[in-house]
Amino acid sequence: MRLIFLGPPGSGKGTQAKIVAGKTGAKHISTGDILREAAAAGTDLGVKAKRYMDAGDLVPDEVLLGLVEEVLSDAKTSESFILDGFPRTIPQAEGLDEIFGKLNLNLDWAIKLDVPDQAIIDRLTSRYFCANCKADFNTKTKPPKVEGVCDNCGGTLVQRDDDKEEVIKNRLKVYHEMTAPIEDFYSAKGKLKTVPGDREFDEITSDILNVIS
Numbered sequence: 001m002r003l004i005f006l007g008p009p010g011s012g013k014g015t016q017a018k019i020v021a022g023k024t025g026a027k028h029i030s031t032g033d034i035l036r037e038a039a040a041a042g043t044d045l046g047v048k049a050k051r052y053m054d055a056g057d058l059v060p061d062e063v064l065l066g067l068v069e070e071v072l073s074d075a076k077t078s079e080s081f082i083l084d085g086f087p088r089t090i091p092q093a094e095g096l097d098e099i100f101g102k103l104n105l106n107l108d109w110a111i112k113l114d115v116p117d118q119a120i121i122d123r124l125t126s127r128y129f130c131a132n133c134k135a136d137f138n139t140k141t142k143p144p145k146v147e148g149v150c151d152n153c154g155g156t157l158v159q160r161d162d163d164k165e166e167v168i169k170n171r172l173k174v175y176h177e178m179t180a181p182i183e184d185f186y187s188a189k190g191k192l193k194t195v196p197g198d199r200e201f202d203e204i205t206s207d208i209l210n211v212i213s
């Protein structure tokens with residue numbers, strides 16, 4: 001099974017990709033995770049990628065294409081995988097086609113989690129965490145007993161910088177400009193499946209499993 005998960009930031013595609021990979025035995029390949037690990041380890045790739053990631057910009061296509069080709073060249077990985085966070089631009093999607101051709105692989109589906117922008121803004125701007133013990137809260141779904149105060153340790157609740165409304169709006173803008181055209185790319189090949197993503201978590205997982213079964 002060879003899948004691509006598409007969807008805007010905050011659509012829940014990373015979490016769904018992990019769950020579906022766990023249920024199907026597919027390898028979960030998150031380019032964001034790989035780049036973060038490389039940055040933390042200080043490898044050449046990580047050093048190159050970090051300045052783009054810190055600015056919220058996309059890492060250059062050729063860096064990502066080299067990385068993905070290396071990962072998919074592993075025979076076991078290439079049997080069954082979910083690509084999460086890649087491709088993110090049309091040149092990446094075209095380059096992935098070439099990699100698939102070179103490695104003699106076929107894509108089963110590109111699965112798009114469809115979540116309206118306003119639902120994403122609501123979802124992400126309501127996320128808070130404790131500055132002291134890092135516990136997660138959500139003012140809508142998991143509110144603290146006392147506003148702004150951590151239930152566990154009494155610490156102050158704060159927002160991640162990239163969960164602030166202006167930053168989220170910018171990440172969504174980048175998504176619509178750079179990544180959304182990929183949906184047409186896969187739709188034209190008859191490979192796009194859209195799953196409504198603004199619902200209960202388990203319902204979304206079971207829809208995805210239905211699509212691929």
Ligand code: AMP
Nearest residue numbers: 031032052053057058059064085086088
């Ligand atoms: P993510 O965890 O998928 O949101 O990725 C975090 C960051 O890694 C992104 O904001 C980009 O800077 C970088 N990144 C991850 N995947 C890609 C990609 N396919 N193309 C370009 N940059 C990427």
